[in-house]
Amino acid sequence: MKIVIFNEDLRSEMQMYLALSNHYDVSIAEDEDDLMQLLDSKMADYTFLDLDCGEKKRGRARRAIEIASRIQQKHPRTELVGICDSNDANITQMAAGVGIKRVVTRPIKNREILDALG
DSSP, rough: OOEEOSSSSSHHHHHHHHHHHHSSSSEOOSSSHHHHHHHHHHHHSSEEOOOOOOGGGGGHHHHHHHHHHHHHHHHHTEEEEEESOOOHHHHHHHHHHHHHEEEEEEEEOHHHHHTTTT
């Protein structure tokens, strides 16, 4: 199974990488262009996408939803999992609208990461 992580929070990015890398082929995208190149070359089964939904970052959450929509159009077989600062119903609904069925919240727990893959 191949997984791509695009997460701007370094601490949770590294935690996710460590939790997943022992069992899966994991790549970390540095920016949006890198994310799309990784998806084009790796045919990922899952992509963890930072929704960055803190109150001060609403515009960034909308951008993440746009990225998710692009991924779904170009790579419809890739399952998307959102990463979020809080359990915000508005963000969760927007995410569901572009195919993000699961959202994990920070602080991320290893069990929650692994459960998102099932």
